[in-house]
Amino acid sequence: MLGKKSKSYILLMQISMQMSLLLAMAKSYFRATKAFSEGSPIGDALGPMVAGSFVRSIAQRDDVEASEIAKDTILQEVDFEDRTIYVVRAKGPGGTVGKPGTAIKKLVEEHGDSIKRIIMIDAGLKLSGDKTGSVAIGVGAAIGGIGVEKYYIEDSTTKKAIPIDAVICRQSLEDAITTMKRPITQSVADIVEKIKMGIRKRTPKGAKVIVAGIGNTIGIGV
Structure with a gap:
């Protein structure tokens, strides 16, 4: 219909060449409905x-108090090797991403220069040759969306010169919106250990650190 209406052969060719990608995306979103319904x-x-595994690994218990610091966003505080760790993530098990940027901004404003580092964990889109579940470490605010929450994070941390580390688990679009695959699940323990190592090596004792688990909490409880 679009080709007939526009009478454009070039437009039809463009759609034809993109059809395989469009079909793959459509199938991914269709499969995602099952994960969310379940x-x-x-x-x-x-x-x-x-974030939840990190808290349980340090506290060695499942009942660490969680307070709501922003809309649909919880904060848990734990001590790790003479450092205070503020763990931020969306409130589960409902399907929400919360307001992690707002939460981090509040913590930075409250604790100021005592916050020595922020570590963010998120899923990242992999390239064709990347292995699903492989982990990449970088710098900067690891968060997607339209940019509002990212702005809150970067604005508040830049004023205080607080460094941000990013830990990314590589996965495809389909992996990100469908039921979690085994390679992604198996990467959790490795990422937790990388966070611990980063805190040990990059922050002094007595420091305060923010660990933010970014993502949709569907199926993930406190």
């Missing part, structure tokens, strides 16, 4: 899952 954790839930 309440199953999806690939994008990696960040909150890592």
Whole structure:
């Protein structure tokens, strides 16, 4: 219909060449509906899952108090090797991404220069040759969306010169929105250890650190 209406052969060729990509995206979104209807954790839930695993790994218990610091966003405080760790993530197990940027901004404004580092964990789009579940470490605010939450993070941390580390788990679009695959689940323990190592090596004792698990909390409880 579009080709007939526009009478454009070039437009039809463009759509034809993109059809395989469009079909792949459509199938991914169709499969995603099953995960959300069942309440199953999806690939994008990696960040909150890592945050929860990190808290349990340090506290050695499941009942660490969680307070709501922003809309649909919880804060848990734990001590790790003479450092205070503020763990931020969306509130589960409902399907929400929360307001991590707002939460981090509040913590930075409250604690100021005592915050020595921020570590963010999120799912990242992989390239064709990348292995699903492989981990990449970089710098900067690891968060997607339209940019509002990212602005809050970068604006507040830039004023205080607080460095941000990013830990990314590589996955495809389909992996991110469908039920979490085994390679992604298996990367959680490795990421938790990388966070611990980063805190040990890059922050002094007595410091305060923010660990933010970014992502959709569908199927991920406190």
